[in-house]
Amino acid sequence: MAFSEFRPLDENSLIEYIKATPSLSSKIVDNYDGLKIKEVGDGNLNFVYIIVGPSGSFVIKQALPYVRLIGESWPMTKERAYFEALALKQHGALCPEHVPEVYHFDRTMSLIGMRYLEPPHIILRNGLIAGIEYPLLAEHMSEYMAKTLFCTSLLYRSTTEHKRAVAEFCGNVELCRLTEQVVFSDPYKVSEYNRWTSPYLDRDAETVREDNLLKIEIAELKSKFCERAQALIHGDLHTSSVMVTPDSTQVIDPEFAFYGPMGFDIGAFIGNLILAFFAQDGHAGQGNDSKSYKEWILKTIEDTWNLFHQKFTALWDEHKNGSGEAYLPAIYNNTELQKLIQEKYMKELFHDTLGFGAAKMIRRIVGVAHVEDFESIKEANIRADCEQRALELGKTLLKRRQEFVSISEVISAMKHVQS
């Protein structure tokens, strides 16, 4: 059976497809008796099937040629599956402990076969809303970000490898444009897609659209996002792109991957942790020990950056005489100089992280796509209070990120806004 052109699979054709695909059928040892198939994706964005048999399991993810946001149909190339598979494979080769293995990719069908992240894996965002602590989260995410970002940058790669990869991922332009619109543009102008907790945040949303300084800063970040090919970034590294158990942390869904600024990934993750922090007050009294959980989130934010810094610079030290062409050892040939360039690089990356993190926070409050952390707070006035605090911090971080010297100052600012 051949699929010579794209067609969306259903549960019946899925079985036929698996039977005709050795890299998938071998995973379940051709054992079709007792095979359980469950469709778990949003059918308007991607089909996601979980296939579990007595002898093995996997997931099938098929991209459809559109994306759905807020009830509107929005055409979107199914070629995003190609870039998702490519990023999964490339990031997976660099950090197999935190990226699910790809078993199969079919470009015609926009279809990825990959590891099924079996229970008790859940979406990190849901864990955060439920108040579950993940003691290894900062360790794992900093490891993932340090390895994937360092090893796809010019600190590790030659210009020749870099430009070839940059050119390939330029093809993922439609997804980049979507980010440009929903993160860097829509929240700062009147847009039919924007929404917020009305009427409580009406004035706040208006203020964002009238703040010249904020608009100057978001333009600078947008320019970096569009022009700076620093590393192969995940491109959508919020807390719903991470699946967790107490022991395991797995990064999924890199369909927005391209060569962009590293801070966009680190900021996305940290920014979403900050949102989780401010949402906690809305979840109090639901059985969580909100105060100690908020302390854990703060510690996780602080540890994530500090461990990232430590791991990233350790990789740099380890490979400083390697094939990376940014800083040739014959030039950067003394300890003092190496220290100075690392400090300069990490300082800029820190400020990028805060800026992009802030942009991701702001767009989740006054833009099109909101986060379940806030959405799950039923009382609008309580939700609005939480969102206002997060928005205030986001605006401060975006406008004054250069003034922050360390992540502990960000923690202090969070506590200050929150009290």
Added chain:
Amino acid sequence: MAFSEFRPLDENSLIEYIKATPSLSSKIVDNYDGLKIKEVGDGNLNFVYIIVGPSGSFVIKQALPYVRLIGESWPMTKERAYFEALALKQHGALCPEHVPEVYHFDRTMSLIGMRYLEPPHIILRNGLIAGIEYPLLAEHMSEYMAKTLFCTSLLYRSTTEHKRAVAEFCGNVELCRLTEQVVFSDPYKVSEYNRWTSPYLDRDAETVREDNLLKIEIAELKSKFCERAQALIHGDLHTSSVMVTPDSTQVIDPEFAFYGPMGFDIGAFIGNLILAFFAQDGHAGQGNDSKSYKEWILKTIEDTWNLFHQKFTALWDEHKNGSGEAYLPAIYNNTELQKLIQEKYMKELFHDTLGFGAAKMIRRIVGVAHVEDFESIKEANIRADCEQRALELGKTLLKRRQEFVSISEVISAMKHVQS
């Protein structure tokens, strides 16, 4: 007659090639009697033939699969001819008054047929050495740079157009690597290719290799060169890439073209004018009125930046409601904000220009490729004096470029170093 694979042409096969190529034969109206053919290129880099007949003329430029620097054979893809032709056509479409027309391109043969820039066109650098004033030079070059840089940036283009073009020019990586080596690396380390006016500049060359601050700054510029796809730049815009008459200014040889930082082009041009300025003292007494000529160079530098600034921001104003996606009109929707973003953009571009210009000056004094402005000064001690002044200014501009607020401050610094 077919040329199904690459072969270097000689004068005989050239005639056959022209006869078989209508876009070329039509230029001379198939009139082969009295046709004059002259080979004017460096045979080790490119063949350049001038073909002049009674009824018309053109130039044939054929790239060979290597480049020659300082007696060493250095393989270099002949695909550079493809990017040169592409850049000539794209820049030519944007600024036909200052880019010679391409009549024919043959990718297999790495061969460009283009307008012959007839006498009295000469290489600008030779005109500068001879002390010739070009009253329209600043006007023309600022026009060329403003149009080509603005119209290939996200100020004018959509992300979709931009990423497609960026991807294509990533293919010109070998030429980018050559620039990385000779501009951003070799001058700052021990390299067999480096040379300088020895023994006079021995200590100066050593100082460049030992200056941590200089190395930190050159790394920042290299990172921009490698990662920032701001616009389609010429990539080698020194004064030998410009041909002039008193009325005409034509930019040639964009084989290094790719999507990089705008300041690299503006800096290359201004940096080479600064070198011409400091070389004048070595040419004094050769019949030039050195003092007034130096004043003209200073005025040309000042006018080039100021006119570029004026023309670039005028294009921006003209197209602010166009298809460029960097600053959407719905966001940047008030006069004050537009003024602020332009000031910020132009300030960064000015500092990039000074930094890249300085890097291009330094590499011409202690790196592999020198400029005829200095080389033509026969007395080594006089040449060394001129070079030392230029090197001192280059180092100041590279390290302290952020402190310069206007081009007139650069002129003052030049006068200060020179006196």
